[in-house]
Amino acid sequence: xxxxxxxxxxxxxxxxxxxxxxxxxxxxxxxxxxxxxxxxxxxxxxxxxxxxxxxxxxxxxxxxxxxxxxxxxxxxxxxxxxxxxxxxxxxxxxxxxxxxxxxxxxxxxxxxxxxxxxxxxxxxxxxxxxxxxxxxxxxxxxxxxxxxxxxxxxxxxxxxxxxxxxxxxxxxxxxxxxxxxxxxxxxxxxxxxxxxxxxxxxxxxxxxxxxxxxxxxxxxxxxxxxxxxxxxxxxxxxxxxxxxxxxxxxxxxxxxxxxxxxxxxxxxxxxxxxxxxxxxxxxxxxxxxxxxxxxxxxxxxxxxxxxxxxxxxxxxxxxxxxxxxxx
Amino acid sequence: xxxxxxxxxxxxxxxxxxxxxxxxxxxxxxxxxxxxxxxxxxxxxxxxxxxxxxxxxxxxxxxxxxxxxxxxxxxxxxxxxxxxxxxxxxx
Numbered sequence: 001x002x003x004x005x006x007x008x009x010x011x012x013x014x015x016x017x018x019x020x021x022x023x024x025x026x027x028x029x030x031x032x033x034x035x036x037x038x039x040x041x042x043x044x045x046x047x048x049x050x051x052x053x054x055x056x057x058x059x060x061x062x063x064x065x066x067x068x069x070x071x072x073x074x075x076x077x078x079x080x081x082x083x084x085x086x087x088x089x090x091x092x093x094x095x096x097x098x099x100x101x102x103x104x105x106x107x108x109x110x111x112x113x114x115x116x117x118x119x120x121x122x123x124x125x126x127x128x129x130x131x132x133x134x135x136x137x138x139x140x141x142x143x144x145x146x147x148x149x150x151x152x153x154x155x156x157x158x159x160x161x162x163x164x165x166x167x168x169x170x171x172x173x174x175x176x177x178x179x180x181x182x183x184x185x186x187x188x189x190x191x192x193x194x195x196x197x198x199x200x201x202x203x204x205x206x207x208x209x210x211x212x213x214x215x216x217x218x219x220x221x222x223x224x225x226x227x228x229x230x231x232x233x234x235x236x237x238x239x240x241x242x243x244x245x246x247x248x249x250x251x252x253x254x255x256x257x258x259x260x261x262x263x264x265x266x267x268x269x270x271x272x273x274x275x276x277x278x279x280x281x282x283x284x285x286x287x288x289x290x291x292x293x294x295x296x297x298x299x300x301x302x303x304x305x306x307x308x309x310x311x312x313x314x315x316x317x318x319x320x321x322x323x324x325x326x327x
Numbered sequence: 328x329x330x331x332x333x334x335x336x337x338x339x340x341x342x343x344x345x346x347x348x349x350x351x352x353x354x355x356x357x358x359x360x361x362x363x364x365x366x367x368x369x370x371x372x373x374x375x376x377x378x379x380x381x382x383x384x385x386x387x388x389x390x391x392x393x394x395x396x397x398x399x400x401x402x403x404x405x406x407x408x409x410x411x412x413x414x415x416x417x418x
Contacts, residue, residue, distance in 0.1 A: 123377070188371045188374050190371075
């Protein structure tokens with residue numbers, strides 16, 4: 001009997017069909033490598049949404065029919081899959097900045113491929129300095145309704161807002177910040193870190209008014225994709241105010257206005273998870289697979305956008321990117 | 328880059344990190360005990376050195392660095408300057 005796999009895809013920034021995304025094609029390639037060709041040996045239903053509530057509804061609907069395996073792109077989707085899946089094997093990849101969501105995924109027995117983020121290593125992170133030599137501050141906004149904003153991070157930021165009449169952005173030297181790893185990286189390469197937690201797009205827009213435009217760099221993560229309107233608002237802010245934007249972990253961002261973006265290598269992660277999925281479909285036990293950790297990255301640079309902002313990246317900096325967009 | 332410049336450059340970077348004048352730094356002192364260097368400050372120093380001297384310092388090598396003298400020696404070794412006498416910076 002033909003197997004059935006449900007794929008939970010998100011993080012789509014540019015207007016492309018999920019089937020055309022590298023990460024989805026790579027997963028299908030991995031499945032095929034393990035003997036499962038789509039529509040011949042396995043039915044693959046791709047659920048595509050940047051809204052976690054909608055994704056949960058779509059997943060529950062899809063699971064009304066028998067499903068042999070769920071593949072989730074990203075940690076929030078993995079948590080949706082675990083919640084809805086009732087023991088159906090879950091194979092996913094995620095970055096887990098500051099370890100967010102990792103314990104829940106492990107406890108549930110999900111098979112994970114950890115695509116360590118670009119912000120895991122100061123040697124990689126120095127690229128930010130090389131690309132934006134005039135930048136002094138990194139402004140990192142976080143959407144509060146994802147796993148990347150842990151409860152204590154949310155409450156600390158709320159407390160900060162009630163206590164201050166000034167900026168709602170927390171300084172990197174504060175013990176209340178939620179992503180000390182990122183703050184530490186900024187310190188190491190000589191940048192100041194600013195962190196802000198927002199609850200909807202209007203709140204984000206309000207917070208952006210406090211950003212120092214003279215020497216700042218916007219650095220959102222993929223959690224912002226889950227807030228309706230936030231990616232477009234961030235891009236618009238970058239263009240209108242002339243502040244460069246560096247998107248963490250989603251290279252599609254350079255097609256819609258970001259100067260640069262670096263992610264884990266989703267092609268590699270897609271193939272690996274596809275192979276694991278095929279093994280599980282062949283009878284392997286999910287818990288028998290060790291978690292794989294990868295430091296492979298994929299970088300995209302929009303040179304035109306950089307030049308619009310008065311930046312002229314040096315050839316040796318440009319050479320560090322896998323994809324260079326010239327128009 | 329000669330050995331004197333290596334030491335001067337290291338002291339300049341380290342002084343800025345710990346907010347101590349370069350001439351007051353004891354190059355033989357334990358960085359953690361004497362100057363309160365934690366892992367973040369240590370990585371900052373290493374990162375700046377890597378950029379300044381265009382070298383790569385591995386984690387294992389970094390873990391062995393206990394004093395500024397160690398740092399200078401490591402850089403000299405990486406730059407092929409070992410065996411040359413190092414002029415003291417401050418008398």
